[in-house]
Amino acid sequence: MPFSSLGLSPDLLKVLSNQSFTDPTPIQESAIPAILNKKDILGIAKTGSGKTASYVLPLLMNLQAASALRNRHVNVLVLVPTRELAEQVKEVFHTFSRGLSVPVKTLAVYGGVSINPQMTSLQGVNVLVATPGRLLELVDSNAVHLSSIETLVLDEADKMLNLGFKEEVDKIIALLPEKRQNILLSATLSADLQQIHQVLLHDPMVIKIESQEDSIEQINQVAYIVSDEKKGPFLRYLINHHEMKQVLIFASSVKTADAVVNKLRKNNFDAKAIHSKKSQGARKEALYLFKSGKLRILVATDLMGRGIDIDQLPFVINYELPRSPKDYVHRIGRTGRAGNAGEAISLVNTDELHHFEVIQKKMGKQVKLIDSESVK
Incomplete structure (x- = not known):
């Protein structure tokens, strides 16, 4: 099944072609059409299976039709457990957003670096990729507002819970609007993840890619x-x-x-x-x-x-x-x-x-x- 059959726009198909992406991975085949249709998603697949692109591509397309928000009110929030993953996800958004007719601004924020440049850079951001602790600091400083979030993504949710971020994630979820799309992605389905998925997701499409143990x-x-x-x-x-x-x-x-x-x-x-x-x-x-x-x-x-x-x-x-x-x-x-x-x-x-x-x-x-x- 080629990418052209998944409902992506000509602009995104051109970007995929320029990046030498030919056929979607199994999780991309299932997730892209569902996310385009604003479905909640629970995706279980190993690292390296193409999980990031499975949500980045449809979210970029949905943002092409999104209404403009007030400054410092972002459309999409992606929560990740580490700085490295935050940078990696941001780069995927940047890669696939090149050449789109409606520009999409993506910013990654995380601790361990000065907060002031991040506060300044939040102006006009559509997609915010964040570690939980730094995001709460930015919210407390009124540098960003979460009341207009249309889509929440929890990427590497298993790792986030294993690292003890559950309390911070709960605080963040409480700040979000009730009506939103939720995408939860993980390498494993643990008991903690089952619990948060039951609270967070509404009639989700469950995509479980059978593990090939990272090939x-x-x-x-x-x-x-x-x-x-x-x-x-x-x-x-x-x-x-x-x-x-x-x-x-x-x-x-x-x-x-x-x-x-x-x-x-x-x-x-x-x-x-x-x-x-x-x-x-x-x-x-x-x-x-x-x-x-x-x-x-x-x-x-x-x-x-x-x-x-x-x-x-x-x-x-x-x-x-x-x-x-x-x-x-x-x-x-x-x-x-x-x-x-x-x-x-x-x-x-x-x-x-x-x-x-x-x-x-x-x-x-x-x-x-x-x-x-x-x-x-």
């Missing part, structure tokens, strides 16, 4: 048994041996991420870390450099990894195993995307072998386990 069938997985003290040298060996030009490395803590980067840089590897303790400017720069191929190695924590979507990322390395099997699948799912092959490598110490067995059982896939001492 892990495309990913060649291998694990090496290696002691913690030898992980650093072995990591450098792997990068050199495989001639990795672009590799995303996952660490389980900010401290480890920084330590890995420092050791790599001391050994003349081009590397940067991205985690919650870095300034927003530093995180944005590192992500830009990595995505554009100007940075060879990016070391990330799990939360920051959710904003890293690269179609042709060849390598992911788990320097440490995550606590959750779901996080493991999410990590390795950064590679092997959009039909491309990928390589996922895990460094496992002997104390983690049982946990790694649990991960494999939950994933439903055995991973080749090699003693690192046998490969050099």
Whole structure:
């Protein structure tokens, strides 16, 4: 089914063609016509399934016919859990709004940076992408008004609730007009999400895209048994041996991420870390450099990894195993995307072998386990 059959305008179809988008993903096929018809949506699909475009495209089209609102009264509110996702969603709106006959102004707001420029930039905004805490600060300052919201989107709602934003989200919902369109998107359907969906959504269209576990069938997985003290040298060996030009490395803590980067840089590897303790400017720069191929190695924590979507990322390395099997699948799912092959490598110490067995059982896939001492 081509995009032209989903009810999108010629302007948007032209933008899609210029961006080399050909066929919609399953969630886009279902969500776009429903959102165009102002239906409430509950969409459950993994990261990388095209969820963002599934609501951005129809909302841009609906905004073409929307009536003008008073200044600082926005039409569409998108709530997200992290700064990185806020920037990512904003960029998707910018990409697809180029060339539209009616201009659409999108702004991303989040904490960790000065609030004053955001307050100034809110003039004339149609689409506001926000983290909950910063949005409430802006509301308290009378910098933005939510009484005219026509559509509310909760993107990565599962992560938002897991990070403890429920109280803030409840406060925001209380400020919105009762009559509005609601779109709730998530990778999983947890008990908390069930509860908020029952309160928030009215006769929703439920779209559940069966998980392909981030297309892990495309990913060649291998694990090496290696002691913690030898992980650093072995990591450098792997990068050199495989001639990795672009590799995303996952660490389980900010401290480890920084330590890995420092050791790599001391050994003349081009590397940067991205985690919650870095300034927003530093995180944005590192992500830009990595995505554009100007940075060879990016070391990330799990939360920051959710904003890293690269179609042709060849390598992911788990320097440490995550606590959750779901996080493991999410990590390795950064590679092997959009039909491309990928390589996922895990460094496992002997104390983690049982946990790694649990991960494999939950994933439903055995991973080749090699003693690192046998490969050099």
